[in-house]
Amino acid sequence: MNATAQQLSSQMTPELDQTAFQKLFDQRFDERMAQIEADHIPSMSIISTKGTLDMAYPPFILAATAAALGWDVSVFFTFYGLTLLKKELDLEISPLGNPAMPMKMPVGPEWLQSIDMKIPNLVMAGIPGFEKMATGMMKKSLDNKGVASIEELRSLCLEADVKLVACQMTVDLFNMDQEEFIPEISGWIGAASFLPTAQKSDVTLFV
Amino acid sequence: MTTATPTTTLDARGLNCPLPILRTRKALTAMASGEALLVQSTDPGSVEDIKSFCSQTGNELLSALNDDGEFQFTIRKA
Numbered sequence: 001m002n003a004t005a006q007q008l009s010s011q012m013t014p015e016l017d018q019t020a021f022q023k024l025f026d027q028r029f030d031e032r033m034a035q036i037e038a039d040h041i042p043s044m045s046i047i048s049t050k051g052t053l054d055m056a057y058p059p060f061i062l063a064a065t066a067a068a069l070g071w072d073v074s075v076f077f078t079f080y081g082l083t084l085l086k087k088e089l090d091l092e093i094s095p096l097g098n099p100a101m102p103m104k105m106p107v108g109p110e111w112l113q114s115i116d117m118k119i120p121n122l123v124m125a126g127i128p129g130f131e132k133m134a135t136g137m138m139k140k141s142l143d144n145k146g147v148a149s150i151e152e153l154r155s156l157c158l159e160a161d162v163k164l165v166a167c168q169m170t171v172d173l174f175n176m177d178q179e180e181f182i183p184e185i186s187g188w189i190g191a192a193s194f195l196p197t198a199q200k201s202d203v204t205l206f207v
Numbered sequence: 208m209t210t211a212t213p214t215t216t217l218d219a220r221g222l223n224c225p226l227p228i229l230r231t232r233k234a235l236t237a238m239a240s241g242e243a244l245l246v247q248s249t250d251p252g253s254v255e256d257i258k259s260f261c262s263q264t265g266n267e268l269l270s271a272l273n274d275d276g277e278f279q280f281t282i283r284k285a
Contacts, residue, residue, distance in 0.1 A: 065225040068232040069263045146223040146250075156229055 043072040045198040047206045051083030053091040053138060053150070054101070059084075059207045060153035066203075067160035074186075074201075075157075076194045078167035081207075085166055085181045089151055092135040096124040106140035158184050165189050211269050213245035213281055214238065220249045220277065227253045228260050231282070235266060238284050243269065246280040253278060 044066045048059040059075055066073045077085050084091075095101050103117040124130050142149070148156070157164065168188040171178060178188065187193070198204045217234045219227040227248045234244055246257065254271065257280050261268040269281040 061225050064229055068225070068229050069260060146221045146226070148223075148226050160229075160232075 041070065041072055042066075042203070043201045044074075044203040044205070045194070045201040046073070046075045046204075047194075047198075048075055048077045048081035048084060049079045050207065051080035051091065053093040053135060054098075055207065056084050056091055056150045057147075057153075059205075060150060060157060062205065063162045064153050064156045064160060067157065067162050073157075074163040074165060074194075074197055076165050076167065076189075076198075078170055082166055082170045082176070082181075084150065084154070085164060085185060087180060087182055089154075091150060092131055093138050094131050095119070095134045096121060096131075103134070104137075104141070106137050106144055154182075163187075165194065211243050211281060211283065213243045215242070216245045216247070218247050219253070220247050222248070223250050224252045224256065228256050231257065231260065232264075235282070235284050240284050242284050244282045244284065246278075246282065248278045248280070249276060250278075251276075253280075257282070 044062070046059045046063060048056075050056070059081070063073045063075050083089075093101070095103060103119055104115065105113050105117075107113070154164075163186045164182075164184065165187045166181065166185050166189070168190055170176070171188070215234055215238055217230055219230050222230070227246065227250055231244070231246050234246075238244060246253075248257075250256075254273070257271065258268060260266075261282060265285040267283040267285065269283055270279075271281075272279040
């Protein structure tokens with residue numbers, strides 16, 4: 001603190017010496033900051049870019065949970081992520097090119113369900129309907145373990161006022177029609193509209 | 208001090224993350240401030256999740272019991 005400021009503060013608070021003034025200031029500052037933090041409603045922005053069954057889970061789970069914690073949440077669906085906003089969801093999973101995905105039986109005795117079947121790429125790529133089968137097995141596992149369906153999580157998000165926004169460019173790019181998508185979409189926007197929301201968010205995630 | 212006897216019971220057994228939390232939130236919304244909710248769950252992840260949910264939302268976690276893999280939480284609505 002320079003001499004002028006010191007003089008000024010002693011004039012303003014003649015009954016306080018400098019140490020006491022600093023202490024009071026720090027205390028008030030801490031109180032004010034704690035109040036601001038307590039009043040702050042956390043916010044989260046997610047960008048969802050994938051349209052497979054496995055990659056549909058993270059954005060909806062995080063969004064629904066954050067909303068349950070009282071946060072303000074927006075999810076921007078772009079490219080293949082836009083598929084997650086269709087009226088009719090028919091999501092699939094592809095084990096091909098997805099080496100970390102376990103291939104496990106959803107039914108049968110415990111020992112059988114624990115086996116991770118290593119299936120060669122050639123088989124996964126060559127057998128017609130392999131993805132349909134893998135999707136069926138994954139859906140069965142999700143159901144067995146009490147994990148919510150994407151439809152359920154999506155409606156829970158809407159119920160909790162999560163803002164689901166859609167990318168206009170993707171609709172144009174893939175010759176889609178806005179009519180194919182759920183009417184609860186909060187807006188058809190572009191990157192320039194989403195970024196300012198993301199800028200003010202406490203948490204930003206790209207899925 | 209209001210009573211800790213639960214007025215509502217939520218059966219979240221067999222449900223997995225994040226459903227126990229979402230159902231808890233929903234059940235609490237319908238309750239009056241000061242009332243207690245009993246949540247039953249079998250999801251081991253819910254132990255930490257319920258704790259975190261309560262500290263974030265200001266609701267008070269009165270008790271958390273583990274009865275051989277079946278969990279019981281009593282939460283007082285703020």
